[in-house]
Amino acid sequence: MTYRTRLPHRTKGPGALVTGGSRGLGLFMARQLAERGCVVTVAARDAGELERAAVRLREETGATVHTAVCDVRDRAAVGALVREVHERDGLDLVIANAGVIQVAPVDAVGTAEFADAMDTMFFGALHTSLEALPYLRRTRGRLGLIGSVGGLLGVPHLLPYSCAKAAVGALAEGLHAEAAASGVSVTAVHPGLMRTGSHRQAEFGGDVDAEFGWFSAAAGAPLLSMDAERAARRIVDAVIQRRARLVLTAPAKAAQLVHGVAPGLTTRLSGVAARLLPTAPGRGPLRQGAEAGEPRNPVARLVRSWGSARNDRVVHRANQQEPGPRTSS
Numbered sequence: 001m002t003y004r005t006r007l008p009h010r011t012k013g014p015g016a017l018v019t020g021g022s023r024g025l026g027l028f029m030a031r032q033l034a035e036r037g038c039v040v041t042v043a044a045r046d047a048g049e050l051e052r053a054a055v056r057l058r059e060e061t062g063a064t065v066h067t068a069v070c071d072v073r074d075r076a077a078v079g080a081l082v083r084e085v086h087e088r089d090g091l092d093l094v095i096a097n098a099g100v101i102q103v104a105p106v107d108a109v110g111t112a113e114f115a116d117a118m119d120t121m122f123f124g125a126l127h128t129s130l131e132a133l134p135y136l137r138r139t140r141g142r143l144g145l146i147g148s149v150g151g152l153l154g155v156p157h158l159l160p161y162s163c164a165k166a167a168v169g170a171l172a173e174g175l176h177a178e179a180a181a182s183g184v185s186v187t188a189v190h191p192g193l194m195r196t197g198s199h200r201q202a203e204f205g206g207d208v209d210a211e212f213g214w215f216s217a218a219a220g221a222p223l224l225s226m227d228a229e230r231a232a233r234r235i236v237d238a239v240i241q242r243r244a245r246l247v248l249t250a251p252a253k254a255a256q257l258v259h260g261v262a263p264g265l266t267t268r269l270s271g272v273a274a275r276l277l278p279t280a281p282g283r284g285p286l287r288q289g290a291e292a293g294e295p296r297n298p299v300a301r302l303v304r305s306w307g308s309a310r311n312d313r314v315v316h317r318a319n320q321q322e323p324g325p326r327t328s329s
Contacts, residue, residue: 013039013064015089017082019072019128020098022049023319024196025146027057028232029095034063036236039089041066043081044098053319072098072124075131082131091135093239095144096128096168101198102160103215104205108280109160113205117160122167129175133184140183144239145172149192149252153259153266156274157211165190176244185242189235192252193218193225195311197320200290206280208287213295214277217307224251228314 016033020026021042034040034057042057042065044050050067057065066088070081085091099121102113125145136143150158151165172188179186199216218224226249238246247253259266294301314320 013037013089014092015039015041015085016093016095017041017043017085017091017132018095018097019043019070019124020146021095022046022053022067023201024198025191025194025228025232025235026095026097027053027319028196028229029097029236030065031057031061031229032232032236033093034061034065036240037063038093039064039066041068041081041085041089043068043070043072045069045071049319056319072096072127073119075123075127078124078127079131082128082135086135090139091132091141092139093142093144094128094132094136095146095235095239096125097146098124099146099164100161101158101202102205102286103157103202103211104286105157105277105280106159108206108283109286110283113286114160114163117164118167121161121164122171125168125171129171129186133175133179136184137179137182142185142187142239142242143175143179144187144189144235145169145175146235147172147188147190149190149247149249149255152190152247152252152256153263154270156270157215157277173245185239185244187239187243188245189238190245190247190252190256191226191231191235192247192249192255193221194228194231194249195220195225195314196228197311197315197318199308199311200288200315200320202289203286204289204292205284205286207278208291209293210278210295210297210300212289212292213300213304216289216311217304219307220309220311221307222310225249225311228318 016038018026018030021030022044030040030042047069054065054067068081070077147169148165150162151169155162176186204211
């Protein structure tokens, strides 16, 4: 039996909120919390997707699961959501996970894509944190902010994502320092590549088919990526245990270490990697991975098929099967 860290027991069960909880990593974290006796609220933008997630969570865990349609870019909407959860269930634990993934060379994106990434991931995490903290102080609760290894160093063809996740990491560290005196813990989580099925929901620009090919292969490759359900278990453990920081996957830990010791070398190696990635034929609308075709190069097709096989298998369990509003992680 796998040991799971649990929150202190209350008659009704601790109240937990997961934003971006309708699919992918957010759904798996919600399942972990439900299995530990929490009354869980999952929030996202797509009502149908939320209901599918909630039905599955209730069937698999027997827990009380609520849903909330909420756009984390709207602070007033987040405030109303947090207040509702507090009044109904009590608020003991919050995980800010909502995000978008845009995969394209910088020449194929513009300021709108950077703004979208910042609005959803950074301001979404900020709104969730600021609205939740007054309630978490009452319960000496826990807050988890989902960053990424992409926020610890600039990743080519993922610059909007990297910039937003870097801001989330800084926010988590600063809040951890400032909230400690009130008994609230804040955990910065920096996962590496995970098999969440998010390659179908991610957005691709430039040479869309080629970008989809390398990203889906890397996100599912056994040596580079991590099983998302295992990652969710470790993240929830870290938040409950009030850890300040968690970095997941061996490649992510290695990248963090090398970048900390030799940032110039890491940047040069990123430049080498960038030369191996597809070149953009020009600006155009970004397209979701579910709409992308196979890479034209036969070797690239083979690599994508091999690397993405495990990630493709998790699509249904991660509730990623239908393209929807752009919230993924």
